[in-house]
Amino acid sequence: MADSHGLAPWLGRCRLIAILRGVRPDEVVGITLALQAAGLAIVEVPLNSPDPLASIGALTEAFGDRLLIGAGTVMSPADVAAVAKAGGRLIVTPHADAAVVRAAKQHGLLAVPGFFTPAEAFAMLDAGADALKLFPAEGANPAMLRAMRAVLPAGTQVLPVGGIEAGNMQPWLAAGAAGFGVGSSIYKPGDSAEVVAGKAALLVQRIITSS
Numbered sequence: 001m002a003d004s005h006g007l008a009p010w011l012g013r014c015r016l017i018a019i020l021r022g023v024r025p026d027e028v029v030g031i032t033l034a035l036q037a038a039g040l041a042i043v044e045v046p047l048n049s050p051d052p053l054a055s056i057g058a059l060t061e062a063f064g065d066r067l068l069i070g071a072g073t074v075m076s077p078a079d080v081a082a083v084a085k086a087g088g089r090l091i092v093t094p095h096a097d098a099a100v101v102r103a104a105k106q107h108g109l110l111a112v113p114g115f116f117t118p119a120e121a122f123a124m125l126d127a128g129a130d131a132l133k134l135f136p137a138e139g140a141n142p143a144m145l146r147a148m149r150a151v152l153p154a155g156t157q158v159l160p161v162g163g164i165e166a167g168n169m170q171p172w173l174a175a176g177a178a179g180f181g182v183g184s185s186i187y188k189p190g191d192s193a194e195v196v197a198g199k200a201a202l203l204v205q206r207i208i209t210s211s
Helices: 008-013 028-038 052-063 077-086 098-106 118-127 142-151 166-174 193-210
Strands: 016-019 042-046 068-072 090-092 110-112 132-134 158-160 180-182
Touching (some): 042 052, 068 077, 090 098, 098 118, 142 158
16 A cells, blocks of 8 residues: 555655656666665656566565555556556556546555646646646746646645756756656666666755755
């Protein structure tokens, strides 16, 4: 079951979610060990990766409750059920889909759906979302986030995702971002655990100095 206090304890450990798009089951544990050593606590395996449920199962077995392991690019309630069966505890979507959010909550999982408009944000919160993913962040800006947070319920955690790297986190944090999902700036297919360790260390240091 997911943590009863939502995403906050995990983001309290590190405000970055590692998105391992394209990772293979045979390498995912080694890469995640590097992420854990850098301080990250949340790892997302997108479902359009090779054999993603095997990767999620391997991570769940290797890390247990020490890390929050979940799936990204979750498109349907059936996907949610498959992730839950594999041991995942976090559901992240690229889109605003209330049915997926409700399915996640029915399985006792944390739900972080994508949104881009105020209407989508409120609809996802009404469906039970634990936090919101502002996606694609490349198409938005910190001023948009600041304006959005003025009308969202107090304490709503918004995570920009898309195009986030070490050089552009500070303005988002100043606008109230609770954290970030980071993809290619922390992992690209073919990256070794050592390469990922270096990328992760840079991002963690930058988010600490920018906070």
